[in-house]
Amino acid sequence: MNVDQYLPILGLLILGVLFASGSFVASALLAPRKRPSDAKLAPYECGIVPEVEPPQRFPVRFYLVAMIFVIFDIEVVFMYPFAVVFKQLGTFGLIEVLVFSATVFGALVFLVSEGALSWGPVKHLVPGMPSRTSASTIVRIGVDENRAA
Secondary structure (H helix, E strand, O other): OOOOHHOOOOOOOOHHHHHHHHHHHHHHHHOOOOOHHHHHOOEEOOOEEEOOOOOOOOHHHHHHHHHHHHHHHHHHHHHHHHHHHHHOOOOOOOHHHHHHHHHHHHHHHHHHHHHOOOOOOOOOOOOOOOOOHHHHHHHHHHHHHHHHH
């Protein structure tokens, strides 16, 4: 086994570890030591002091739409080279692209089922009251069922 083939991989691993640790060290050394004032923490929008606090979290739908964008962006990236060499790939290439497209379509179906494309207010179904009868009305008022019968 020739170990010389793995030296570039080891070099990249060492370089990656050095870069990551160097980034943490530089961040610790260059970060400000004191807490920022309220003025620095406040959002700046054209000199207007905000009257309402901004929401702290994005709704989940925002991330679902971002996932849809990424999924279809990746699909386009993979479909373009396929379209260029379509005739050279033949039936095998067609089957592979159909499997890939089915996977992407499955991801889209999952996101739609999670509500990624419904932007209106969330509607919750409330169970309805049972049909009114004289027995249910008497029980609801507080009369014993034994006495009502």
